[in-house]
Each structure stands twice: as structure tokens, then as C-alpha cells.
Amino acid sequence: MDLVFRPERYPFLTAGLPGVGGVIRLHPQDFQVEEVPAYLPSGEGEHLYLLLEKEGLTTREVFEFLRDELGIPEKEIGVAGLKDKHARTQQWFSIPRRHENALCLLENLRGVRLLHADLHTNKLRTGHLKGNRFRILIREPQGGKARAEAILRALEQRGVPNYYGPQRFGLGGVNPARGYELVKGGKGRGSPWLKRFLIGSLQSLLFNDWVALRMERGLYDRVIPGDWAKKHATGGEFLVEDQGEAERALRLEISATGPLFGRKYPEAKGEARALEDEILARYNLAREEFRARRGARRPIRVPLSEWRVEEAPKGLWLSFFLPKGSYATSLLREVMKQEVEAPEEEE
Template identity: 50%
Template sequence: MVNLIVNLAFEWAALAGLTDTPGTGGRLRSAPEDFRVEEVPAYPLSGEGDHLYLHIEKTGHTTAHVLRELSARLGVRDRDVGVAGLKDRHAVTTQWISVPARFGDRVAAFALDGVRVLETRRHTNKLGLGHLRGNRFVVRVRDAAGTADTAAATLAELVARGVPNYFGPQRFGLRGLNAEEGLRVLRGESRLRDPRVRRFLTTSVQSMVFNRFLSLRLERGLFDRLVVGDMAKKHDTGGVFLVKDAGAESPRAGRGEVSATGTLFGKKARPLTGDAGELEREALATFGLTPEAFASRRGDRRLTRVFPEEARVTPEEDGYTVAFTLPRGSFATSVLREIMKTDVDAAGEGNDDEGEGEDGA
């Protein structure tokens, strides 16, 4: 592993964009209610079973804080509380949390400022990380220089072509500190001993390399095309296959039927080969890394693009409201960056849906 001096602070300007439409500019998160996130469950609840699901709405709290308070006040062990993903503190968010049903009589007494239990329902299993279909975002953009029509034109292109599935700035910490310490962990230079913290920090490095790989594809006109060596994923079935004939498979990518994936490096995720492998090695070399540096991680594959659903733009007096649904593990900031053409949430505050999908990679 080569120690290169690189700037690890997250900057949208360092990552290639997709759309050429004018940016609207504008301001986000003037108030918590300007950024709303609604969790979309992965499956319907049965109404019976040994687990009680709480549908909560929260404002001004991280999900982790609500889980700690719920565990302490109900007397439930931390490991017996289930959650599908983490939600932003600087927003109004709704999500499901599960606890053993035998603690149900204590739920009615649970009270925390900024948190409401909207409903409860029983189910057969504990809610697990990643057990959600996605998230519905409703975001108010204030003081926009561009019009709602401009925002709608960009959103329509994203619906048709897909959104670059970048990890948002929330993954990397303030000024890239998570990624910096993650590199030290991989190099054996970190003094941190907590294995969970070490895993979390190296996740930032996996994400950093993925973002660079995706940016290279956009720079070279490969966003909605495939090259030899790609591991492509079918959007309808989830099946993954090796691309041997790029000319034959690229039309399917152009139609949005399949997309390339990038490697979240680890022992279970083999590096790409062929032309795709060359791109991947170039991304790794930017940070002086090799696949072997991630031997302690499990590894995974991540789609290079996702398609927003239920997308719309509503004009407002001082800007517009944009709404869309994304699959789990995807960041709303990737959509907002394309529409606004600004360094959206670059400081790394908040977490659209941090923790969903690839956290265990």
C-alpha cells in the first residue's frame, strides 16, 4: 500500500455529474420540516407474532439516540431492538422500530420530545438492518435562482437515465475525517481498538473508492454503457452477470434494464476484470490502495445508478418542493446535487439514509 497525499474531504465538484441542465441553486434545511424522509417497508406486517413494530415520527434526534432512549425506558436489551436503517436528525422522518411484544404495555408510556409513536403492529420477526424497500423524500428548496420547470426537466432526465449512485457526504464525516482514520486502520496505523468503529471507518474508504470508480465512468461516457469485465445487475430480478460482449449488452443498459456495479472491496467481492478492472485499479491507485488492503472486510457489489420513482416537482413562492423515492442505501443528496448544481450538504451533516444496504460490507 502506497501512502499518497490526497484530499479526503468530500466535494461534489470532484465527482463528475450527469446532467447538463442549469442548476437552480437554493437553500436546504432552513427548518426540519423542509426535509422529510418516510421509510418504505420491505414487506407488509402480519399483525401477529412475538415482535411489536413501532411506527415513529421524529424531529431533532438521530435514530441511534431514539433507540438508546427506547431501550432504557422500556427496559429492553439493545440487541433486542430492531431497526431497518438510520435517519437524519435535521429532518422530519418516519420509520419502524421493533421490540419484543412482551414489552408492549410499556410503549404507551414512552415519551420523548420530538418523537411520536404513530401506530404499533405485531409481526413474526425482529426488524433487521436493511429490511426496507427504500425511502420517500420530500424536500423544500428555498431561495432558488432557477425555476421549478428547470428542476422538473432535470428530474425527468434522472428518472429516464438513472441517478449516479454516489455515497453522499454523510458517509465520510466532517472534512473527510472518517475516511482519513479508515485509511489509517487499513494501514495498521490506527490506535482505535473497538472492532465496530474500525469496521465503520473502513466502510468510508470502500465508499470513497466506489465514488471515484463511478466518477471515472461518468467522465468517460460509461454511465449508461457497459464494458468488458463489468459485473452488471438486472434491475427487474437482481441477477448479476459478467459482461463478455459489451456491444451486445450495452443496449440493455441504455434502456435501463441493467446497470454496471462497482466493488465494495473485501474477501467476498472479487475485483473486476478486463476494461472494467482497469477503471477499478485506477480508482484504487488514486488513494494508494490495492484490493488486498480490504481483506478484513466481507465486501459487496453496489449499483452505479438507481432510478427515482414517484418523482415530482411542485412550484413554491420562494422556490420549489421536490419529491422522489429511492431504493435503500441510496442518498437523496445525489439527486439534489444534479438539480441544484451546488455542493449539497458538503459538510457531512445529517444522514439521508446512512446505514442502509452496504454498511456490513
């Protein structure tokens, strides 16, 4: 029973198209991320929204600076998502308006630049974003622009496999095994947050296995009776009962969702449920053993939009938008046809 995350065990969607190889993240400016908010600040309210550009810092390090150096209570600082350390990223933070005069201290945090500030009525919370725009340089590519474009065109048509990226599984990919011990034993050392994180890592491994199984069975861009499907335009989920939904799936209007097992989430039925049971049986697990987590469903794929490829003296620049919760590593491994190292943080 292999509970260590190994990216090579997950099939490529575009296996028939050769990749470009190459190297990424040689310099922070090679990997650029722009957070796309769910809404913009309204211009009034008691919360100050800050658009910060950072380089060489994790989101948590900026968060801790706001807490320790500006004296803002941790619970009053808002952030929508995490961004990679080894990149140039733009993301929103929120702080109480009464701390506005302390913002001059931001100049003491090397690698951070304030781009914009405005007021809003509520604190920024996790998930308050549409997604992220990426601009990534692949250095030393072994294939040209046309090769990358062919892969991205296929991903645009069929969706990007929504695998969890390597950063979800810890150093060496061993966190799912630690989560398994907690699920089976019910106890263990560490804080409640750490336990949730480790069990979450196991949930993520099971989800990735489910994605791979659907790919192998020819069900990646299909829905079957008993599936819970997600509408990409609205985010709504519904139980598939009609074979006629298959055409909508082929048009990438809807996609099957897989389980993040827990005590309360929409459960699949029939043939769709049997596929989930097959993954659980692989590890001698049962749904009831995940009652410590709430549970949720996650789409098997995400739409790709706003993509383009530019040739440059240094290599190939890829630009694209992905919705929240998805990983740029899933797209990059398809384009490069090689495993991509885990960033220190990424939404």
C-alpha cells in the same frame, strides 16, 4: 494523494442543465422522509412493529430511549435504516411483544409520535426496506419549476449517480485518510466498530472515484465485458460477457456495479477490472489490503421514480422515491448545482 472527501471533485451527470440553487433544511418540516418497508407486519407474532414519526432526533436517540426508558435489551430492538435528525421522518422499529405495555412511555420522548403498531413474526433488521420517499422544500430557488423538471427528467432517463453522500465521510471529510492508515498499518486505536467504519469510509471514497472515472470515460450508462451488472428489477447480479447487454444498460434495466473492496466479493475482469485497478493505483493500494472487510458491489446509479415538482410561495417542493442505500444528497446536488451539507443521519 488526496484522501479527503471533497464533493466538488465529483462531476455532475446533468452538468449541461442549469440548477435552481436555493437553501434546504431551514426547518425540519422542509425535509420529509417516509421509509418504505420491504414488507408490512402480518398481524401475528412475538415482535411488535412500530411506525414512528420523529423530528429533531436521530434514529440512535430513539433507539436509546427504547433501551434505557422502556427497558428493552439493545439486541432485541430492530430498525431497518437510519434517518436524518434535522427532518420530519417516518420509520419502523420493532420490539418484543412483551414490552407492549411500556409503549405509553413514548409520550415522554419529545419529537416522537406513534403512528401505527402491529405484530410480526420476525425482528426488523438492517436493510429490511425498499427505499425512502422524500418531500423536500428548496427555499429561495434561482430557477423555476421547469428548470428542476428538466433535470429530474434527465435523471429519470439515465439514473441518479449513486455517490456516497458527505455523511459517510465524517466532519471535514477526513475519515478516509484515517481508514487508509488502518488499511496500511493493520492496527490502530479504537473499537472494532470504529475501525470498520473508518475502513468503510475509505471504501466509499474509492467507489465515488470509480463512479467519477466511468463518467469521464463515457461509461456511466454502459456496461463492458468483465463488468458485474445489477438487474434493477430483481436485484440480481451477473458477469457481463456479451456486448448485447449494452442495450439493456441504455434502457436502465441493468447497471454496472463498482467494488467495495474486501476479502469476498464478485471481482470484475478484463477492461472493467482495469478501471478498478486504476483507482487503487491512484492511492498505492491493493485489493489484498482490504481483507479485514467482507467486500460487496454497489450499482453506479439508481432509478428515480415517483418524482414531481410543485411551486409554492416558500419555494419548490421536490418529491421522489429512491431505493435503499442511495442518498438524497446525490439528487439534490444535481438539481441545485451546488454542494449539499451533510445531514446528521440519513439512509
